[in-house]
Amino acid sequence: MSEQPSLFDRFERAFMPNYGVPPVALARGEGTRVWDVDGKEYLDFIGGIAVSSLGHAHPALVEAVSRQVATIAHTSNLFLHEPEVLLAERLQELLKAPARVFLANSGTEANEAAYKLALKYGRREGRSYFVAAENGFHGRTIGALSLTGKKAIRDQFGPFPVDVRFVPYGDADALKEAVTGDCIAVFLEPTQGEAGVVPPPDGYLAAAREICDATGALLVADEIQSAIGRTGHWFAHQADGFTPDILTLAKGLGGGLPIGACVGFGEAGTLFAKGDHGSTFGGNPVACAAALAVLDNVDLGHVQQVATRLRDGLEAIGHPLLKGVRGRGLWLAAVLTEPVSGRVQDAAAGAGFLVNALQPDAVRLAPPLVVTEAEIDAFVSAFPAILTEAAR
CATH class of the missing domain: 3.40.640.10 (Type I PLP-dependent aspartate aminotransferase-like (Major domain))
Known part of the structure; x- marks a missing residue:
């Protein structure tokens, strides 16, 4: 049985309603990955809102x-x-x-x-x-x-x-x-x-x-x-x-x-x-x-390298829901042709990626600065299907 519904209920009863109830309850993290209380794994592409520079549980x-x-x-x-x-x-x-x-x-x-x-x-x-x-x-x-x-x-x-x-x-x-x-x-x-x-x-x-x-x-x-x-x-x-x-x-x-x-x-x-x-x-x-x-x-050379890979990969995606990409470094917005960023966020979570519905037509991507090229490629490869799911 999932641990999340009861935790969500407890959160709602204990806290002021200014945040609503967040959709995922996280339990732990390692590197660029986090796990929810049910053990589901996610690749973290929001990094605590551009906070987790070294990812999670970095040894240093x-x-x-x-x-x-x-x-x-x-x-x-x-x-x-x-x-x-x-x-x-x-x-x-x-x-x-x-x-x-x-x-x-x-x-x-x-x-x-x-x-x-x-x-x-x-x-x-x-x-x-x-x-x-x-x-x-x-x-x-x-x-x-x-x-x-x-x-x-x-x-x-x-x-x-x-x-x-x-x-x-x-x-x-x-x-x-x-x-x-x-x-x-x-x-x-x-x-x-x-x-x-x-x-x-x-x-x-x-x-x-x-x-x-x-x-x-x-x-x-x-x-x-x-x-x-x-x-x-x-x-x-x-x-x-x-x-x-x-x-x-x-x-x-x-x-x-x-x-x-x-x-x-x-x-x-x-x-x-x-x-x-x-x-x-x-x-x-x-x-x-x-x-x-x-x-x-923080390795600036690494950040520049993987940031270029992320931008180039996203810009190469031809999808009717993706209008373009803007931003700098590992701080980007995937700009949508429709105001469905919330659905993109949900579809991404379902596929095992955490992103942020920043504006109705913009999804924020701010992975930890230690994200690898392989993890960038995994996200870019999954993103077209995420967009298709959100467009349904």
């Missing part, structure tokens, strides 16, 4: 976390510990620019820190409003939600504490018109994740940098999903040839453990004074040990 991650939790698991921000210093130094090294780090627990917390950092700058300079992108997603806490351009999740929780003006993503002319000397900061994702893995037009981010330089507004790059090798680069903005004033990180940085980071470049790295911001759990030793293990074991 297990060893680092086990060693650290047996040494010291928590210090609070009243004391420092070496793993947090090592992590901040490693991020500085990978960013190749003068920067200071604040460690938090999640992406929305990283964006809250960026929001407060920008507010402090804006009030010092007498500036009054923010600019962000339509359909952008920066988190669900009130500060981060203020900057999120998705009406369906934003509007019911207003009014918001600051003036945020939204412009179409990728429209440099609209951005230039919106950003004046009164603008505090511009918040952008180098690729819009929750909007459907939507990359910007060529030159858009460089134009955003020029617009902010000309007006004195800060440029904030939200790389919660796009960083830590996900696009084939340590940070997506590096491939676009610009440096933000503030960078936010989370998800893949911890490889499954909760961690976020807000990085300020140059002057932005020293805007906070003692007491301006804090976190009891942020940058705890265990999460930092996990992040260091991730950074030690």
